[in-house]
Amino acid sequence: MRVLITGAASGLGRALTEELLRQGHQVVAADRETDSLENMPMAHRGSCTIRFVDLESADSIQRLLASFQGQQPFDQVFLNAGISATGKFEEIPAAAYEKLIAVNLFAPIYLASRLVGKELMARNSRIVFISSLSHAMGYPGASVYAATKDGLAAYARCVDKPFRKERVRVLTVFPGPINTAHAKRHAPEGSKASKRMAPQKMAKLILRAAKGKSKTYYPGSKAYFGALFGKMMPGLATRLMRRGIYDKLKGPVY
Amino acid sequence: MAEKDARPHTVLVTGATDGIGLLLARAYAKRSHHVLATGRRGIANDEEFFKFPNITYVTADQSDPRHAASTILAIMQDMGWEKLDLAILNGATAWTGPPYDEPINTIGDQLKVNLTSPIHLILALTPMLHAAQGRLVMIGSTSINKGHGQFATYVATKAALNGLSRSLREEWRGKANVMIIHPGPTRTRMHAKAGLNLRFVRLFFMSPKKVARAIQVAIRRGNEGRKIITRFGCFMARFSWAGKGQL
Numbered sequence: 001m002r003v004l005i006t007g008a009a010s011g012l013g014r015a016l017t018e019e020l021l022r023q024g025h026q027v028v029a030a031d032r033e034t035d036s037l038e039n040m041p042m043a044h045r046g047s048c049t050i051r052f053v054d055l056e057s058a059d060s061i062q063r064l065l066a067s068f069q070g071q072q073p074f075d076q077v078f079l080n081a082g083i084s085a086t087g088k089f090e091e092i093p094a095a096a097y098e099k100l101i102a103v104n105l106f107a108p109i110y111l112a113s114r115l116v117g118k119e120l121m122a123r124n125s126r127i128v129f130i131s132s133l134s135h136a137m138g139y140p141g142a143s144v145y146a147a148t149k150d151g152l153a154a155y156a157r158c159v160d161k162p163f164r165k166e167r168v169r170v171l172t173v174f175p176g177p178i179n180t181a182h183a184k185r186h187a188p189e190g191s192k193a194s195k196r197m198a199p200q201k202m203a204k205l206i207l208r209a210a211k212g213k214s215k216t217y218y219p220g221s222k223a224y225f226g227a228l229f230g231k232m233m234p235g236l237a238t239r240l241m242r243r244g245i246y247d248k249l250k251g252p253v254y
Numbered sequence: 255m256a257e258k259d260a261r262p263h264t265v266l267v268t269g270a271t272d273g274i275g276l277l278l279a280r281a282y283a284k285r286s287h288h289v290l291a292t293g294r295r296g297i298a299n300d301e302e303f304f305k306f307p308n309i310t311y312v313t314a315d316q317s318d319p320r321h322a323a324s325t326i327l328a329i330m331q332d333m334g335w336e337k338l339d340l341a342i343l344n345g346a347t348a349w350t351g352p353p354y355d356e357p358i359n360t361i362g363d364q365l366k367v368n369l370t371s372p373i374h375l376i377l378a379l380t381p382m383l384h385a386a387q388g389r390l391v392m393i394g395s396t397s398i399n400k401g402h403g404q405f406a407t408y409v410a411t412k413a414a415l416n417g418l419s420r421s422l423r424e425e426w427r428g429k430a431n432v433m434i435i436h437p438g439p440t441r442t443r444m445h446a447k448a449g450l451n452l453r454f455v456r457l458f459f460m461s462p463k464k465v466a467r468a469i470q471v472a473i474r475r476g477n478e479g480r481k482i483i484t485r486f487g488c489f490m491a492r493f494s495w496a497g498k499g500q501l
């Protein structure tokens with residue numbers, strides 16, 4: 001398989017990249033930070049192409065897309081890159097919100113649209129959008145982050161049918177907390193890393209779901225029950241999130 | 255804001271030059287509130303256009319979110335507003351067509367006008383909304399429930415507003431009331447502007463007047479997440495838009 005992964009240098013993207021390489025696939029790993037990808041252990045069977053992309057910049061995304069022209073199409077694409085901003089809504093500057101919208105919403109929408117529109121996807125291929133469990137629970141203390149992840153989930157739902165006609169299937173994943181540097185930076189003080197899922201485990205679950213048929217996936221039992229709870233009692237879920245996160249915030253992180 | 259018009263309120267309506275927004279601006283003016291109406295157009299004579307002396311208009315194009323927010327804040331300060339009782343974030347734009355054909359500029363524009371601009375505006379207005387214990391109302395869309403293949407980015411922006419409202423409502427509990435109201439298919443010029451000819455299906459859409467009235471009721475009662483729909487209109491919208499070609 002030929003696979004594209006955005007945000008491949010660290011966290012979940014890194015785990016997806018390494019697992020796919022271990023399985024012997026051809027991975028195009030895109031990130032704005034490429035040094036750590038160069039130094040990847042070489043014990044893998046697959047081949048890795050490293051591509052620089054700054055997802056805050058439409059020009060940079062365009063250059064990335066141009067580099068795919070005339071190459072073999074992708075069998076799987078993981079639009080995984082995402083950033084966060086935590087704190088009280090009004091304590092985070094507008095510029096940080098613009099960045100969130102660019103990276104979490106504009107970039108995956110534009111990439112998905114062009115990958116399909118320019119026939120860079122193989123027949124019966126798969127685009128995987130990484131949303132967040134906040135879609136089910138709400139996320140006071142990261143309200144614009146939550147907004148972008150809801151927007152992404154809605155976009156994925158909308159394109160499901162039109163993309164299917166082009167022989168591309170869509171999967172949206174709603175991961176709960178993952179034990180990555182990203183999570184550590186944004187988690188409230190005193191939260192336990194052991195409660196977050198290891199990225200390697202999350203990557204395996206997501207890769208398995210990408211092979212399956214479902215359109216949405218909540219990885220792990222915690223996310224599954226979280227989603228169930230959030231759907232049945234949305235108000236209460238968001239209130240509990242407020243107590244668990246917003247009320248314990250120390251200050252804005254963006 | 256829950257009490258009925260005890261004193262003139264300060265009301266902001268964005269996207270108030272057409273459709274639902276125009277009707278809302280006029281309705282609040284009719285009840286003798288002070289209304290600030292905004293939009294992208296230049297309007298020569300406010301009173302002639304809006305037919306009410308207590309509506310002030312300012313051009314604030316939301317495709318430049320930073321500038322729109324600072325313009326709106328500046329004029330409120332000029333008018334001496336210290337509190338904002340009600341902000342209705344209604345201004346929005348849409349593009350319709352297959353998602354894989356969507357031009358880069360319209361993806362960017364919808365994100366800016368429908369999402370980034372409201373965020374800039376809320377940031378700018380936070381102190382005034384908190385001072386009034388006011389009400390912040392976002393206008394969403396019932397299209398976020400099932401999604402829509404020909405309006406993917408538009409629906410994404412409305413779902414994002416929905417998510418923002420859900421979390422911000424909790425954050426601002428006790429400080430100001432945040433809510434979102436979701437109109438269903440309504441007979442405004444929005445679809446034509448988006449490049450969609452509804453033809454006869456228009457007939458089954460709700461009248462903007464009724465929708466504007468229902469929005470006011472929902473605001474007064476604080477009906478969070480209120481969906482304004484007629485079942486048959488929604489059904490017809492899906493039926494027609496699922497058709498072939500440019501519909």
Ligand SMILES: NC(=O)c1ccc[n+]([C@@H]2O[C@H](COP(=O)([O-])OP(=O)(O)OC[C@H]3O[C@@H](n4cnc5c(N)ncnc54)[C@H](OP(=O)(O)O)[C@@H]3O)[C@@H](O)[C@H]2O)c1
Pocket residue numbers: 268269270271272273274275276292293294295314315316317343344345346347367393394395396436437438439440441442443444445447
């Ligand atoms: N109509 C429906 O079926 C429907 C369904 C669900 C939700 N909604 C939502 O309801 C709200 C009102 O829509 P509507 O049907 O009344 O549409 P509309 O008649 O087109 O009104 C939209 C308003 O927003 C303004 N606007 C557009 N782009 C702008 C920009 N860049 N900067 C500032 N203002 C801008 C428009 O200005 P111009 O007059 O210059 O165009 C107009 O005043 C929107 O949020 C829409 O998404 C509508």
